[in-house]
Amino acid sequence: MSAEFKLDLPQHENVVSVRTTSNRGFTPDELAEDCVAKIISVSDTALPGIRDQARAFERHMEKVVAYYMRQAIQSDRTTVFNAITDAGHPELAELIRRL
Amino acid sequence: MAFTGNFMCTSFKKELLSATHNFTTSGGDAFQIALYTNSASFTAATTAAVFGALNNEVGTSGTYTTGGPSGSTSTNTLAAAASMPSSSGTTAFTDFADKTFTSATITARGALIYNSSAGSGSNTANCVVVLDFGSDKSSTSGDFKIVMPSPDASNALIRIA
Numbered sequence: 001m002s003a004e005f006k007l008d009l010p011q012h013e014n015v016v017s018v019r020t021t022s023n024r025g026f027t028p029d030e031l032a033e034d035c036v037a038k039i040i041s042v043s044d045t046a047l048p049g050i051r052d053q054a055r056a057f058e059r060h061m062e063k064v065v066a067y068y069m070r071q072a073i074q075s076d077r078t079t080v081f082n083a084i085t086d087a088g089h090p091e092l093a094e095l096i097r098r099l
Numbered sequence: 100m101a102f103t104g105n106f107m108c109t110s111f112k113k114e115l116l117s118a119t120h121n122f123t124t125s126g127g128d129a130f131q132i133a134l135y136t137n138s139a140s141f142t143a144a145t146t147a148a149v150f151g152a153l154n155n156e157v158g159t160s161g162t163y164t165t166g167g168p169s170g171s172t173s174t175n176t177l178a179a180a181a182s183m184p185s186s187s188g189t190t191a192f193t194d195f196a197d198k199t200f201t202s203a204t205i206t207a208r209g210a211l212i213y214n215s216s217a218g219s220g221s222n223t224a225n226c227v228v229v230l231d232f233g234s235d236k237s238s239t240s241g242d243f244k245i246v247m248p249s250p251d252a253s254n255a256l257i258r259i260a
Contacts, residue, residue, distance in 0.1 A: 009256075015228075016210075
């Protein structure tokens, strides 16, 4: 008797996806979408009522995550503002604060 | 020559049976990713990553560095997903966190993930998987992000069922 285990990738399906930007970084909304996709997985074959409810929850979570990402950006900017001000560059700090 | 799909390298499967790869999140091997244009041609028979323009690797841009393994602190190093490897039911799996190259101008059609410290070595290039993006993906002075599958028994990049 022998044991067999499978260890292969689907050759012609997208295993990873790639997201790119031009002349900017990702927005909190874009990152929140990726974040929630890692946390919540909704099967296409789930019962319609459950699936719809799960997808509604998914969309709500994206808004919550994006909100706190924006808060984190603002908070970090405060930290950067103070660090640059303390380093003797108040004008540069002010430019960053206004971003 | 061109990318023709995703492949789990046969050499990697063989090396799993000789304990060459350690995917443990903390203290495991360093796994890195190299990006290629569609002129590159890799299959399951690919045993080692190759680097540089002559091998159709994309050029250095932003936080992406061409030229192959350069220690575990390389900007091309992949972070393991949390608490990997893991298992669910009868399936064991491991996965990586998403990888973003910032401030980069890149056009890539696919990638190789390789072990840069295979068998407790250093600057190795033992191939793990060949990834085909399906089409050319481009960033211009922006972010180039590779979104890995969810780290679970149904989707993780490397699963043993």
